Amino acid sequence: MSGGCQCGAVRYAVYGEPFAPSICWCRMCQKATGGLFGAYVDVKAADLVWTRGEPGRFASSAAAERGFCASCSTPLFYKLRSAAHYAITMGSLDHPHDWPPQSQLVPENRPAFCESLASLEVVPTSAWLAQDPEGFASRQHPDHDTEVWPPR
DSSP states (O other): OOOESSSSEEEEEESSSOOEEEEEEHHHHHHHHHHSSEEEEEEEEGEEEESOOOOOOEEOOHHHHHETTTTTTTEEEEETTSEEEEEEEEEBSGGGGGOOEEEEEGGGGGGGGGGGGGGSOOOOOOOOOOOOOOTTOOSOOOOOOOOOSSSO
């Protein structure tokens, strides 16, 4: 399993079996991800290798730290200092769909409107992409390892 940040400055590989995919509705995860919840899959610390760059770190509480790319701000992990594992952000994985969440943490903090998200109007990508195809061209690192980034 591999992943990294949006700009490609930080990449990682996991050489063990991930476990406990979950989402967390706590306010700290909301602020750390800029979303309504944090989505994570756990990996043993011994199985995680930073293959390009190193994450920045922020002590979000006395017990935990969060890792992110210092260049593009992509959230990469949550880690209890006392734990022997990292909670890797699913969005930073090269293949995030491989790890569907199996549990929800702090569900009492889930906004009530989240119950109806699946029924919202679906706006196809082509509807907004056609307005400015060049403007929406991605500068994002691809979902796989590269020898050099950015390309020369």
